[in-house]
């Protein structure tokens with residue numbers, strides 16, 4: 661049996677940082693953001709639905725999705741965001757389940773599903789345990805503005821489009837506190853990895 665870990669957080673709280681650690685330990689990962697990009701490649705049905713719903717000016721001359729434009733639209737407008745989620749989420753979840761089940765069939769001891777919207781999408785049922793990558797909201801805003809070159813207003817809109825990180829922290833089984841140095845985050849990941857190895861071996865005993 662595999663131990664399936666859901667890695668989540670809110671935007672720019674450190675999921676990718678935690679994920680890199682687990683990848684470096686050879687743990688297989690399923691990345692919802694990556695799948696979300698795959699399913700809107702040219703000629704995919706989800707891209708056609710986006711064009712029909714939001715208009716053809718969201719498609720660039722080379723046939724690819726204008727992600728920046730769609731981001732501006734959906735982070736501004738809850739109704740449009742819901743429309744996009746209704747198009748994308750069933751396809752993302754279907755693909756995540758396929759990939760998860762392939763890894764389970766290969767008897768991988770630990771599998772990580774990196775799902776930013778795990779709580780918003782009611783997807784806890786996909787995993788055995790949930791770890792939240794946490795930074796306080798002040799640091800979250802600062803890191804998001806710096807990483808994505810966003811104004812404070814635009815960054816706050818993105819943060820407010822998700823359940824707050826404080827709430828997610830309360831719902832987690834495990835928390836990685838990413839307020840400090842990268843070194844401190846890696847140390848916590850090390851402890852957690854050994855816990856997961858131990859829990860996995862108990863499950864299989």
Ligand SMILES: CC(C)(COP(=O)(O)OP(=O)(O)OC[C@H]1O[C@@H](n2cnc3c(N)ncnc32)[C@H](O)[C@@H]1O)[C@@H](O)C(=O)NCCC(=O)NCCS
Nearest residue numbers: 670671692693696727730731734745748775776777821822
């Ligand atoms: C709106 C899009 C085109 C913007 O693309 P962009 O390249 O700028 O951002 P990227 O895809 O790297 O997402 C960055 C982060 O934004 C947040 N985010 C993405 N979509 C959403 C959403 N619908 N609601 C709230 N937050 C979201 C997540 O924290 C994600 O990690 C893109 O995010 C998208 O297709 N979103 C819908 C799919 C989705 O829900 N993805 C999350 C997977 S669970």
Ligand SMILES: Nc1ncnc2c1ncn2[C@@H]1O[C@H](COP(=O)(O)OP(=O)(O)OP(=O)(O)O)[C@@H](O)[C@H]1O
Nearest residue numbers: 671672673674675676677776803807838840841842
């Ligand atoms: N401990 C840390 N110290 C300093 N900078 C950090 C730390 N952890 C993450 N960062 C930086 O903060 C930003 C956000 O981190 P990261 O990309 O890991 O978040 P994320 O949760 O994966 O974000 P998203 O969901 O938006 O993709 C990045 O620019 C990253 O380099």
